[in-house]
Amino acid sequence: MPHRAFFWFILPSALAMLLFIALPIVSVILQSVHIEHPKVMSEVETCGPFNCTTEMRVDAEATAELRQAQPLGKYIGLETYLNRNHLAFEVVKTQWQEREGFFSFIRGLYNLPFYKALAFTLTYTFVVTPLVIVLGFSIAVAVNAIPRIMRGSVIFVSLLPMIVTPLIGSLVLFWMVDANGVIGSAIQHIFNDPNLSLKASPFLTWIMLLVYGVWHSAPFAFVVFYAGLQTVPQDTLESAMIDGASRWERIRYVVLPHLAPLVTFVALIQLMDNFRVFEPVVGFNASASATSLSWIIYNDLFGQQQLFGSAAATSMLTILGVCILLMPVLVRTWRQYKVVH
Amino acid sequence: MTIFKKTLVAGSLLLASLGTAHADGCGIEKGTVSILANDFPALHAVVGGAEACAGGGVEFSKNHNKDHKDIMVAALTSDPSEYTTVIVANSTLVTLMNDGLVRPIDDLVEKHGGSLAKNQLITVDGKVMAVAFMANAQHLFYRSDILEAAGVEVPKTYDDVLAAAKAIKDKGLMDYPYIGTFKSGWNLGEEFVNMYMGTGADMFKAGSAELDINNDNGVKTLEMLKSLTEYMNPDYLTFDSNAVQAEWEAGNAALSNLWGSRAGAVLDDEGSTEEIVAGTAFASAPMLGDTPATTLWWDGFAIAANTSDEDAEATFIAMMNGVTTEMANANPDEAVWLIDGYTPGAKAVGVAASAQAGAKPYPMLPYIGALHTAAGAEIVEFLQGSEDAATALADMEAAYNAAAKEAGFLE
Numbered sequence: 001m002p003h004r005a006f007f008w009f010i011l012p013s014a015l016a017m018l019l020f021i022a023l024p025i026v027s028v029i030l031q032s033v034h035i036e037h038p039k040v041m042s043e044v045e046t047c048g049p050f051n052c053t054t055e056m057r058v059d060a061e062a063t064a065e066l067r068q069a070q071p072l073g074k075y076i077g078l079e080t081y082l083n084r085n086h087l088a089f090e091v092v093k094t095q096w097q098e099r100e101g102f103f104s105f106i107r108g109l110y111n112l113p114f115y116k117a118l119a120f121t122l123t124y125t126f127v128v129t130p131l132v133i134v135l136g137f138s139i140a141v142a143v144n145a146i147p148r149i150m151r152g153s154v155i156f157v158s159l160l161p162m163i164v165t166p167l168i169g170s171l172v173l174f175w176m177v178d179a180n181g182v183i184g185s186a187i188q189h190i191f192n193d194p195n196l197s198l199k200a201s202p203f204l205t206w207i208m209l210l211v212y213g214v215w216h217s218a219p220f221a222f223v224v225f226y227a228g229l230q231t232v233p234q235d236t237l238e239s240a241m242i243d244g245a246s247r248w249e250r251i252r253y254v255v256l257p258h259l260a261p262l263v264t265f266v267a268l269i270q271l272m273d274n275f276r277v278f279e280p281v282v283g284f285n286a287s288a289s290a291t292s293l294s295w296i297i298y299n300d301l302f303g304q305q306q307l308f309g310s311a312a313a314t315s316m317l318t319i320l321g322v323c324i325l326l327m328p329v330l331v332r333t334w335r336q337y338k339v340v341h
Numbered sequence: 342m343t344i345f346k347k348t349l350v351a352g353s354l355l356l357a358s359l360g361t362a363h364a365d366g367c368g369i370e371k372g373t374v375s376i377l378a379n380d381f382p383a384l385h386a387v388v389g390g391a392e393a394c395a396g397g398g399v400e401f402s403k404n405h406n407k408d409h410k411d412i413m414v415a416a417l418t419s420d421p422s423e424y425t426t427v428i429v430a431n432s433t434l435v436t437l438m439n440d441g442l443v444r445p446i447d448d449l450v451e452k453h454g455g456s457l458a459k460n461q462l463i464t465v466d467g468k469v470m471a472v473a474f475m476a477n478a479q480h481l482f483y484r485s486d487i488l489e490a491a492g493v494e495v496p497k498t499y500d501d502v503l504a505a506a507k508a509i510k511d512k513g514l515m516d517y518p519y520i521g522t523f524k525s526g527w528n529l530g531e532e533f534v535n536m537y538m539g540t541g542a543d544m545f546k547a548g549s550a551e552l553d554i555n556n557d558n559g560v561k562t563l564e565m566l567k568s569l570t571e572y573m574n575p576d577y578l579t580f581d582s583n584a585v586q587a588e589w590e591a592g593n594a595a596l597s598n599l600w601g602s603r604a605g606a607v608l609d610d611e612g613s614t615e616e617i618v619a620g621t622a623f624a625s626a627p628m629l630g631d632t633p634a635t636t637l638w639w640d641g642f643a644i645a646a647n648t649s650d651e652d653a654e655a656t657f658i659a660m661m662n663g664v665t666t667e668m669a670n671a672n673p674d675e676a677v678w679l680i681d682g683y684t685p686g687a688k689a690v691g692v693a694a695s696a697q698a699g700a701k702p703y704p705m706l707p708y709i710g711a712l713h714t715a716a717g718a719e720i721v722e723f724l725q726g727s728e729d730a731a732t733a734l735a736d737m738e739a740a741y742n743a744a745a746k747e748a749g750f751l752e
Binding site for chain 1: 410431464466524526549581639696705707709713721722736739740743748749
């Protein structure tokens with residue numbers, strides 16, 4: 001394609017991307033380096049149904065004047081990124097200097113909201129992604145092997161976890177793993193412990209969320225791999241069979257190499273998806289034991305005190321995290337591209 | 342708390358005048374009335390009364406939304422605002438006032454608010470900012486039949502609660518006798534604020550946004566919350582009011598410090614057995630020190646600042662048509678009404694008793710939200726047993742300081 005034609009071809013989507021992706025990110029960056037103006041406050045008498053007291057009150061007019069002069073707020077550079085509720089480098093430094101061992105340092109780190117969320121987010125990403133690929137592939141191979149007449153219904157059932165809205169899916173499972181629910185009481189019965197509860201301990205909560213993650217995402221990998229399986233060259237498969245390759249050897253040496261680009265694709269999508277894990281934390285009421293980066297952003301925006309700067313800073317850190325995660329895959333794709341061209 | 346008591350027992354002197362004042366079409370000819378409110382039966386009753394003014398030249402719209410808190414600031418910031426009135430509570434009025442989004446309504450009260458009792462008026466710096474119509478508080482729910490079987494009196498203090506819970510558990514009557522709204526986040530933050538109020542101390546240094554909870558009172562508060570969890574279902578960090586109500590109605594708990602607004606729902610003929618309903622009774626919130634460990638809340642309406650004077654007046658008149666004595670007495674179990682002439686029923690006992698015992702209102706401080714959020718997140722690890730009370734309090738202070746600084750309350 002000549003450069004000129006390419007330019008006109010790409011222009012509409014480039015404009016849309018600029019408008020809907022690049023500009024919002026710029027606005028988020030701007031918000032993350034500002035905080036609200038100092039509030040002008042005074043003590044006034046307040047009376048309600050129960051009593052009268054003297055309480056602090058924000059002088060809305062005086063504060064509005066400040067805001068009018070500088071609508072973005074007070075510029076503070078990277079301070080929000082570095083404060084205790086985010087990267088907290090200073091706290092981490094002190095903790096490192098005063099550590100009583102590596103384990104206690106990690107515990108101190110885990111006590112900071114950002115690192116607590118990062119710990120779960122990374123665990124979720126790196127446990128769920130490979131399991132989803134393995135499980136999705138296994139289901140695809142299994143479904144591909146059953147008689148054609150049954151495939152339709154089996155595929156439909158396998159896709160159900162993905163069809164259900166994540167929030168609803170996690171709510172359904174939340175009530176099923178309740179001590180009074182089907183799964184919850186079955187587990188109590190199996191382990192013969194009437195006080196066992198998946199929601200009570202942080203460890204079991206994490207396991208529950210990881211299992212949910214695999215359950216929810218496996219159908220996606222399954223669909224992609226199943227589609228890929230239909231394109232595996234039958235000639236190669238047949239010649240492998242004539243050569244005496246077993247079923248496992250055919251998968252290992254014929255099917256897998258053929259599906260390798262799809263594995264990269266699924267891994268890429270899953271890394272991004274899982275890194276922004278959010279709904280299960282809300283659906284499972286799990287915020288006591290597991291928080292994620294996306295959940296922190298949500299919490300900053302919908303708490304009693306809305307913190308736009310904090311939410312913006314966490315958003316930028318999340319974008320940075322996604323970039324780092326995708327780096328190896330992107331570098332590899334770029335190298336392959338250079339080899340081809 | 343004599344003002345409160347007076348309201349609750351006051352006669353219905355103004356009933357007659359109310360009837361005539363709002364006789365036909367509630368006296369508004371034209372204007373826009375649009376209401377943003379939370380979504381529960383008591384508010385449906387109030388808004389329903391206001392809706393009677395619709396028609397003719399009056400444009401009426403309403404939005405009952407569980408997430409009203411999250412949309413109200415944006416909706417009232419636009420000019421003209423999306424709603425002419427918002428039904429607010431202690432905490433949300435502050436949020437709106439911080440940005441100057443609600444207007445003083447002294448003139449409207451003088452002109453159209455003749456039926457209002459003085460204690461219904463929320464005045465800030467001498468100006469009326471909102472009209473309260475109902476009260477709410479977390480107070481003691483108990484099962485009289487279970488307490489009797491365990492041989493204990495109705496608890497007056499939290500030490501009594503612990504003793505009663507132990508007796509019930511030891512007798513094998515229940516595994517988890519106590520239950521509370523301990524879901525991490527807003528609910529747990531509210532439990533902390535309530536319990537801290539029980540110490541009688543203030544949470545902030547006088548005249549500043551500086552936190553003052555990292556002390557003996559804070560430790561005492563946390564220790565009591567933790568002691569309670571020993572008698573609670575291990576899933577307690579996931580329990581909000583809905584879950585607590587369900588557990589209560591299932592007969593799984595005998596003691597709770599639950600919202601008064603749930604009393605009606607617990608006692609109705611849905612979701613529970615006759616035995617449990619008959620055994621359920623209410624009392625003042627237990628004391629921690631000399632004060633009931635709870636906060637008093639009110640719900641009321643405030644009028645948007647960014648709306649025309651005519652619409653503001655029409656809205657005020659319509660809302661006055663919603664908060665009548667007839668409405669209150671027609672819905673006696675939906676809320677503890679602050680409206681003159683309302684005769685409180687059995688379900689209002691807990692809120693009234695807490696107020697009489699000296700419970701304090703939830704502080705209308707501009708920065709209380711930041712503390713509430715910090716508490717709801719940072720004491721979780723202490724309750725789970727992975728850190729001590731001092732660390733939890735220090736964490737809470739650090740989280741609060743960072744948030745308060747960002748919001749401009751601390752330098």
